[in-house]
Amino acid sequence: MSSYVDATSGAVDHCQLMAQQQPDLAADYYKIASSCKEKLWHQLTLTILDLVSKPTTTLRSTPEGTNSYLALYDKVVLSIDTKLNPLSLARIASYVAASLTAKTSDEKDTTAAKAVLENLLANKKDTLGTPATIFVQSKLSLLSLNADDKTKLDQIKTIVKSNGELLKEMIDARDTSESAIVHSAHYEMAMTYYKVVGPPESFYDQAMSFLNYAPLLETTDDAKTAYYHQLAVDLCLAALTGEGVYNLGQVVSTPVLAMLANTPESWLVDMLKACAKGQVVEFNTLTTQYADAIAKQPALVHRATAVKEKLTLLALVNLVFEKHSSERTLGFQEVADRLHIDILQVEWVIMRALSLQLIEGSMDQVDQTVSVTWVLPRVLDTTELQALAGRFGEWAVKVSKTKDYMQEQTPTFA
Incomplete structure (x- = not known):
């Protein structure tokens, strides 16, 4: 007598239950269930990725009160994980982990989020492959950095350096979407690390690399808008104060600086442009005009002499x-x-x-x-x-x- 058990039966049952509980998402859940039955793994992957990438509209609770992304991951994704592309599996796991900390900084949620990625690394270390492993390590490290976990800094430092070298050794396929995803994940984590530990020039290098692989797109998401706004502020400060950062035309032309237009921080862009062109008089005028705002930026206060020297040198270059x-x-x-x-x-x-x-x-x-x-x-x-x-x-x-x-x-x- 056969003892075969269909591993996808539980996944199908879960999707059908969620479709009944969440009518507005029924089409997505029925599509996932159908893909499971017909073993259309690529279509299933695309549907799940699309679903879990929009937490503001698709993140819910199950009838048991569980995070719906986590339930989908546990009951559907893990049941057919061997059928999925490793990087796609890693991306789904990262979205699930992010959903557990999206609306709260509660330690329990952060721990659960880390557990999702840690378990993936532990259970799939032989099959994930280098790109997916780098991606998961980057997202896991980013969770620790965002949670201000200082105990992980030494470990993250090692990951930044080792994975940075691995990415350089990999065949450059920057024009592929998968390569861009892995690179942007690494550079986002690396720039966040250097924002915490310094120096500003290291943050600047990693942030510019991040923007090369994850260009700014138009968005109405308030969280993403706030994220890129802060990145623009940090980038301006790093460019002005970073040692050895003299080709400021590179950052001045970066679209992310447009996030500061018509905001209280727009003066930073004006100062950066004046410094880039070596316009001493204009820079000094801005310094006087925005003295109060400058006083609230420790980086500019503590490195005022270095900024003055950079302005003078760039005036000579120009x-x-x-x-x-x-x-x-x-x-x-x-x-x-x-x-x-x-x-x-x-x-x-x-x-x-x-x-x-x-x-x-x-x-x-x-x-x-x-x-x-x-x-x-x-x-x-x-x-x-x-x-x-x-x-x-x-x-x-x-x-x-x-x-x-x-x-x-x-x-x-x-």
Whole structure:
């Protein structure tokens, strides 16, 4: 006599019960049940992912009072988990874990959320594969960081470094959705870690990488809006105060900064743009105008000297960039006037710029000039691109005239 038991029977029964209890979600639950019966695992995966990715509209309680996502995971997903793509399974588990902390920071919910991911790592460590493992570890670490669990910082530090190296070694398939999902999960966790422990330049690097893989999309979700608003604030502060962060045009062009438009923090974007262009007068005006707001930002207060130095150096970089390549021998007085510093400070500023490799060239202390042969590459805005295009046009004209002159001066032989 056969002892075969259909593992999906309980899953189907659960879906049918939930369809009866939640009529507005009946279509989704019946679709999941149908996919289970017909063993359409890909369609089932897509339906579940779609359902659990919208907690504001689909997260409910079961008749027993259980979180509906957790019940779906326990009674349906785990019963057919061997049939699912490992990364899809990991994504479903992460949505379930997130739902347990979405509306409360209660420790019991956080513990339950961690348990979902910890059990997945423990029970499926041989079948998850590297991408899904990185994804789950990232989401689990993020839960600890958001719960302010300081006991996990050393462990998370190891995960940030080891998984970062693994991602670099993996074949670059950034244009695939699965690769983007894994990378964005890692970088979100990494930037959150560095926001907690510092330094700001490490947060900046990870945040920019996160935005490369998880670009900002239009959203009406209040939670997501608040999340990206805070990220924009943190990114501005990190760009201004981070050591070695000089290519500010990169962050200025990031769409996430638009989240600060018409908000009390919009001054941060104005300061960042002024610093990026080395506009000393405008930056100082903003500093005076928003002194009270700046005083409430510890990062700007504690690193005020570093920010001032960055502004001065970028003013020099912009001065050089605006010059034609044939006009890049600058007098100390011109530099002092542009940077709004005493002429006695010019030599130090130039030496500092040379040591940081913001410029290359040589300095003549006797004649008080600096000749620049190279300047830091940078992300250009529309106005700067138009100016550069104009220079290319002038260069093309000069080349054409030189060619004509050479042709005229070249003797012809019969």
